[in-house]
Amino acid sequence: MSAFTTLGLAIALASIFGFFARTLRQPLFIGYRFAGIVLAIFGGFSPTNNLLIDNMAKLGITFLLFMVCLEMNLKDLSKIGRVAI
Numbered sequence: 001m002s003a004f005t006t007l008g009l010a011i012a013l014a015s016i017f018g019f020f021a022r023t024l025r026q027p028l029f030i031g032y033r034f035a036g037i038v039l040a041i042f043g044g045f046s047p048t049n050n051l052l053i054d055n056m057a058k059l060g061i062t063f064l065l066f067m068v069c070l071e072m073n074l075k076d077l078s079k080i081g082r083v084a085i
Contacts, residue, residue, distance in 0.1 A: 006052060007059070010039055 013035040021031030 007056070010035070010056070013038060 017031035
């Protein structure tokens with residue numbers, strides 16, 4: 001399975017399980033964890049493919065930082081000031 005296909009499958013499964021978690025009024029993290037478990041069980045990620053795992057980790061950190069920036073208010077940034085910079 002190519003890296004692009006695995007990434008697409010991971011995002012699709014995370015979306016589906018996230019939708020079900022939201023429907024059941026559970027945190028999205030629960031749905032994302034179940035998506036990761038399903039991918040691990042059915043061979044979506046091979047433990048020998050270190051490059052894929054490394055790229056997925058970098059992508060996850062990028063998404064996390066993007067979400068933090070979406071949640072941050074510019075007024076809060078001015079309060080934090082030099083410490084944040």
